Amino acid sequence: xxxxxxxxxxxxxxxxxxxxxxxxxxxxxxxxxxxxxxxxxxxxxxxxxxxxxxxxxxxxxxxxxxxxxxxxxxxxxxxxxxxxxxxxxxxxxxxxxxxxxxxxxxxxxxxxxxxxxxxxxxxxxxxxxxxxxxxxxxxxxxxxxxxxxxxxxxxxxxxxxxxxxxxxxxxxxxxxxxxxxxxxxxxxxxxxxxxxxxxxxxxxxxxxxxxxxxxxxxxxxxxxxxxxxxxxxxxxxxxxxxxxxxxxxxxxxxxxxxxxxxxxxxxxxxxxxxxxxxxxxxxxxxxxxxxxxxxxxxxxxxxxxxxxxxxxxxxxxxxxxxxxxxxxx
Amino acid sequence: xxxxxxxxxxxxxxxxxxxxxxxxxxxxxxxxxxxxxxxxxxxxxxxxxxxxxxxxxxxxxxxxxxxxxxxxxxxxxxxxxxxxxxxxxxxxxxxxxxxxxxxxxxxxxxxxxxxxxxxxxxxxxxxxxxxxxxxxxxxxxxxxxxxxxxxxxxxxxxxxxxxxxxxxxxxxxxxxxxxxxxxxxxxxxxxxxxxxxxxxxxxxxxxxxxxxxxxxxxxxxxxxxxxxxxxxxxxxxxxxxxxxxxxxxxxxxxxxxxxxxxxxxxxxxxxxxxxxxxxxxxxxxxxxxxxxxxxxxxxxxxxxxxxxxxxxxxxxxxxxxxxxxxxxxxxxxxxxxxxxxxxxxxxxxxxxxxxxxxxxxxxxxxxxxxxxxxxxxxxxxxxxxxxxxxxxxxxxxxxxxxxxxxxxxxxxxxxxxxxxxxxxxxxxxxxxxxxxxxxxxxxxxxxxxxxx
Numbered sequence: 001x002x003x004x005x006x007x008x009x010x011x012x013x014x015x016x017x018x019x020x021x022x023x024x025x026x027x028x029x030x031x032x033x034x035x036x037x038x039x040x041x042x043x044x045x046x047x048x049x050x051x052x053x054x055x056x057x058x059x060x061x062x063x064x065x066x067x068x069x070x071x072x073x074x075x076x077x078x079x080x081x082x083x084x085x086x087x088x089x090x091x092x093x094x095x096x097x098x099x100x101x102x103x104x105x106x107x108x109x110x111x112x113x114x115x116x117x118x119x120x121x122x123x124x125x126x127x128x129x130x131x132x133x134x135x136x137x138x139x140x141x142x143x144x145x146x147x148x149x150x151x152x153x154x155x156x157x158x159x160x161x162x163x164x165x166x167x168x169x170x171x172x173x174x175x176x177x178x179x180x181x182x183x184x185x186x187x188x189x190x191x192x193x194x195x196x197x198x199x200x201x202x203x204x205x206x207x208x209x210x211x212x213x214x215x216x217x218x219x220x221x222x223x224x225x226x227x228x229x230x231x232x233x234x235x236x237x238x239x240x241x242x243x244x245x246x247x248x249x250x251x252x253x254x255x256x257x258x259x260x261x262x263x264x265x266x267x268x269x270x271x272x273x274x275x276x277x278x279x280x281x282x283x284x285x286x287x288x289x290x291x292x293x294x295x296x297x298x299x300x301x302x303x304x305x306x307x308x309x310x311x312x313x314x315x316x317x318x319x320x321x322x323x324x325x326x327x328x329x
Numbered sequence: 330x331x332x333x334x335x336x337x338x339x340x341x342x343x344x345x346x347x348x349x350x351x352x353x354x355x356x357x358x359x360x361x362x363x364x365x366x367x368x369x370x371x372x373x374x375x376x377x378x379x380x381x382x383x384x385x386x387x388x389x390x391x392x393x394x395x396x397x398x399x400x401x402x403x404x405x406x407x408x409x410x411x412x413x414x415x416x417x418x419x420x421x422x423x424x425x426x427x428x429x430x431x432x433x434x435x436x437x438x439x440x441x442x443x444x445x446x447x448x449x450x451x452x453x454x455x456x457x458x459x460x461x462x463x464x465x466x467x468x469x470x471x472x473x474x475x476x477x478x479x480x481x482x483x484x485x486x487x488x489x490x491x492x493x494x495x496x497x498x499x500x501x502x503x504x505x506x507x508x509x510x511x512x513x514x515x516x517x518x519x520x521x522x523x524x525x526x527x528x529x530x531x532x533x534x535x536x537x538x539x540x541x542x543x544x545x546x547x548x549x550x551x552x553x554x555x556x557x558x559x560x561x562x563x564x565x566x567x568x569x570x571x572x573x574x575x576x577x578x579x580x581x582x583x584x585x586x587x588x589x590x591x592x593x594x595x596x597x598x599x600x601x602x603x604x605x606x607x608x609x610x611x612x613x614x615x616x617x618x619x620x621x622x623x624x625x626x627x628x629x630x631x632x633x634x635x636x637x638x639x640x641x642x643x644x645x646x647x648x649x650x651x652x653x654x655x656x657x658x659x660x661x662x663x664x665x666x667x668x669x670x671x672x673x674x675x676x677x678x679x680x681x682x683x684x685x686x687x688x689x690x691x692x693x694x695x696x697x698x699x700x701x702x703x704x705x706x707x708x709x710x711x712x713x714x715x716x717x718x719x720x721x722x723x724x725x726x727x728x729x730x731x732x733x734x735x736x737x738x739x740x741x742x743x744x745x746x747x748x749x750x751x752x753x754x755x756x757x758x759x760x761x762x763x764x765x766x767x768x769x770x771x772x773x774x775x776x777x778x779x780x781x
Binding site: 306 | 601620775
């Protein structure tokens with residue numbers, strides 16, 4: 001599995017996979033180990049959560065060892081369910097399919113009531129997401145499940161395929177930048193290369209799931225929404241003033257700028273030290289945390305009362321004859 | 330720890346277990362120490378005086394000087410008149426204070442000593458003063474005692490009816506750092522004032538290598554007298570300060586304005602708005618920026634405390650604004666208790682917690698056993714109160730933030746404010762600190778966060 005482990009996301013994903021009955025051979029995150037990574041070639045499927053950072057490794061693994069990769073998204077309930085169903089479909093094992101449905105049903109039952117309450121608070125709220133690692137795409141699923149709209153999304157280090165999907169790749173011409181990265185030449189490993197599924201079946205699977213493929217973020221965004229690459233500070237301010245989102249998701253360097261503007265900013269690089277946000281329980285954690293940030297009464301104190309309340313109180317005074325002499329302050 | 334506190338709450342009458350208050354004279358003595366050159370005098374047995382001095386000295390880690398009428402068995406039978414006459418004579422001869430502030434005790438109150446008549450028969454040296462307040466501890470609490478002594482100051486000293494261009498401030502039973510902070514805010518607004526009493530510079534006097542029985546601080550007699558000429562009196566709190574403000578109105582016609590002790594953003598706003606309304610002065614940029622910094626902190630750290638449940642106990646004029654502040658922070662004050670009697674407390678708190686949609690338990694004249702029982706029935710993330718809360722804190726493994734009186738097991742809190750915008754920042758620092766310390770302590774190795 002090739003993902004990130006922010007706020008324990010990987011542990012939550014692994015928990016679900018183990019519960020269904022999968023054996024997670026190796027996880028390529030900072031908390032992995034040499035031993036596990038050196039066994040990675042024994043896996044039967046490679047799950048790619050972050051399309052930008054690690055797909056090229058997934059491709060090398062496939063070329064060298066014959067392990068296909070599947071683009072997954074464990075952020076958001078529906079995308080988690082879809083990813084789990086794709087995995088079981090790939091393995092095409094009735095037992096796994098059955099367990100997948102059971103686990104989905106069980107996990108959903110645990111969070112349904114809470115999610116319903118969260119939806120009531122979140123519905124209609126507007127979000128801007130500017131965070132890499134496919135998250136600008138992934139979190140839109142979760143926001144839309146909460147009834148929220150993502151009006152602007154973008155990456156800092158995204159490439160065209162992150163936005164437009166991998167079908168643009170053949171049309172891209174190498175430039176100076178692409179030559180910064182050394183081209184590694186990978187060949188089939190004579191000893192360990194093994195086809196996991198037949199080429200025919202793989203072609204079939206590609207029609208129904210993003211296997212060896214990623215279709216990009218744009219496809220999932222509605223008309224009228226905005227995608228912007230490598231947002232700079234000036235643009236951030238312009239967008240926030242124009243859109244007045246309820247939540248702005250990015251990292252710690254923008255966070256306090258945005259909050260100075262009176263808008264809640266949620267870090268999705270570090271999760272504001274919360275999490276996990278992946279999977280079913282993660283959806284609950286995320287919703288709870290962003291609601292806290294959006295509803296905290298502290299936003300209500302930005303304008304001091306002496307800037308918003310009348311400071312002078314008028315009294316009507318009368319002279320002895322009883323004629324009104326005017327307002328005395 | 331407190332193993333015998335039952336979870337089931339039963340009706341109790343005529344029994345208080347672990348009181349959430351102390352004696353009237355403690356408050357009276359503290360108020361009296363806020364007069365410059367004043368020696369508090371306890372009209373009762375020595376043990377009373379010792380206890381009250383000890384309590385104050387432990388809280389402030391400062392001398393709390395006071396004399397006593399030193400009752401014996403004989404006094405209990407024949408009354409304390411001759412003891413008091415002798416005391417006053419000796420005190421002026423030996424310790425030479427400008428003022429003797431007499432508080433009574435349960436014993437002298439039960440005997441029925443008529444302090445007023447005793448004093449009127451005593452020859453008081455020229456330029457010296459003797460004031461007194463009745464402080465029976467079977468009524469009210471140390472807060473009532475504080476209030477009674479403030480009233481005595483007003484009725485004994487305040488004179489005049491000119492509505493001069495200054496205000497009176499009755500700070501209530503708060504630490505000297507808070508009195509300083511309130512003076513700083515008022516001065517920043519460019520407003521002249523008399524603060525009565527003012528314990529700053531008395532119970533936080535610097536160490537100079539030389540002991541001064543009457544340190545530089547404290548409200549001067551001239552100021553107490555001129556308080557009658559003020560335009561208005563701002564009194565912080567309905568329990569410790571309102572009576573003094575009303576007495577000033579009755580005696581000198583000074584308009585009383587009773588507002589909350591300025592703890593937390595809303596109560597500080599209320600204080601500053603009151604100053605603006607009463608004087609027409611504008612709010613200086615310096616204060617507005619302080620407030621802005623506080624709001625910035627509140628928003629940036631909201632996830633440290635938002636939604637956390639708290640139990641708050643202590644003195645009513647502090648607990649009310651602390652509760653309000655917790656609500657401003659998005660916290661849930663679910664148990665709120667004071668040892669001082671007064672239904673106003675319950676009404677005021679209920680109004681706030683009802684508005685926040687909380688079904689909080691609120692009680693005046695309650696005790697810490699009951700608070701403990703509430704916590705057993707509905708656990709909280711945090712306890713806010715004085716040092717006596719540490720037993721519940723230990724028994725239930727819930728962090729305690731020390732705010733209030735007495736704080737006997739920590740230091741420095743009397744030197745740094747909890748009032749004003751800066752004080753509100755300190756409260757966040759305390760709350761975030763204990764909650765995050767707890768999270769760190771309980772985190773498994775892989776969950777320990779470097780940045781929070």
